[in-house]
Amino acid sequence: MGILEVKDVNKRFGGLQALGNVNLSVKENTVHAIIGPNGAGKSTLLNCLVGKLIPDTGSVMFDGQSVLGRKPFEINQMGISRVFQTPEIFGDLTVFENMMIPIFARRDGSFRLHAIESVQNEKELREKAEKMLEDVNMLDKRNMHTASMSRGDKRRLEMAMCLIQEPKLLLLDEPTAGMARADTNNTIDLLKQIKAERDITMAIIEHDMHVVFSLADRITVLAQGTPLVEDSPENIKGHPKVREAYLGE
Numbered sequence: 001m002g003i004l005e006v007k008d009v010n011k012r013f014g015g016l017q018a019l020g021n022v023n024l025s026v027k028e029n030t031v032h033a034i035i036g037p038n039g040a041g042k043s044t045l046l047n048c049l050v051g052k053l054i055p056d057t058g059s060v061m062f063d064g065q066s067v068l069g070r071k072p073f074e075i076n077q078m079g080i081s082r083v084f085q086t087p088e089i090f091g092d093l094t095v096f097e098n099m100m101i102p103i104f105a106r107r108d109g110s111f112r113l114h115a116i117e118s119v120q121n122e123k124e125l126r127e128k129a130e131k132m133l134e135d136v137n138m139l140d141k142r143n144m145h146t147a148s149m150s151r152g153d154k155r156r157l158e159m160a161m162c163l164i165q166e167p168k169l170l171l172l173d174e175p176t177a178g179m180a181r182a183d184t185n186n187t188i189d190l191l192k193q194i195k196a197e198r199d200i201t202m203a204i205i206e207h208d209m210h211v212v213f214s215l216a217d218r219i220t221v222l223a224q225g226t227p228l229v230e231d232s233p234e235n236i237k238g239h240p241k242v243r244e245a246y247l248g249e
């Protein structure tokens with residue numbers, strides 16, 4: 001049994017079958033990559049895992065519990081955090097202020113920043129946020145407003161905002177999209193470091209095969225809403241069906 005078990009998930013948008021009988025098992029403490037051409041249903045699948053979309057049929061179990069029917073914040077409290085395809089941070093706030101948001105949001109799904117419990121723990125929480133920023137190499141930018149930051153820095157901040165929640169499962173939707181090569185390599189290093197230092201499982205959607213093969217323990221290839229093959233990176237590289245359907249050979 002994986003920490004995440006997706007069984008026979010179907011999702012239609014009107015006449016379009018975005019997901020057709022998707023089965024996916026993600027083992028604890030592994031990095032599982034989901035690859036596939038544009039429109040294959042990768043983001044739709046992720047949305048079904050975090051409560052943004054509800055599958056028409058099928059089941060999604062995380063850590064032995066069903067996520068279906070739960071609100072996104074409840075799923076977040078179960079231990080799933082997600083890095084979006086486009087960074088979702090607050091441009092008007094500083095880096096450090098952004099870090100405070102997930103800490104408080106986690107508690108009850110609201111943004112009650114002045115709860116008594118929160119004030120009592122403030123010193124501890126601030127230290128935790130600082131440590132996390134140090135881990136992603138952004139402590140020197142703690143007072144910067146985020147609107148003007150590079151895409152790489154926004155990504156790093158967003159990852160720190162996810163990681164401070166100490167998720168059991170981190171979902172990443174194209175974490176290096178639109179990044180320059182140097183930022184992509186930094187992101188690979190950061191994710192490798194996270195993987196080495198924590199008990200964490202990651203499911204990563206990624207177009208850049210260099211990123212995929214640098215990080216993944218298992219790879220699922222999605223094509224037209226259905227898993228085509230699931231295997232180790234070594235086998236995926238040489239798989240004729242993958243080369244044909246995905247790499248365009």
Ligand code: ADP
Nearest residue numbers: 013016018036037038039040041042043044045
């Ligand atoms: P991927 O992330 O693999 O590129 P998506 O999951 O975003 O693919 O999309 C899968 C298919 O579903 C695409 O054909 C897309 O146009 C369609 N789709 C995605 N979201 C919606 C939506 N909210 N309404 C209608 N169609 C959608």
Ligand code: MG
Nearest residue numbers: 042043044085
């Ligand atoms: Mg997508």
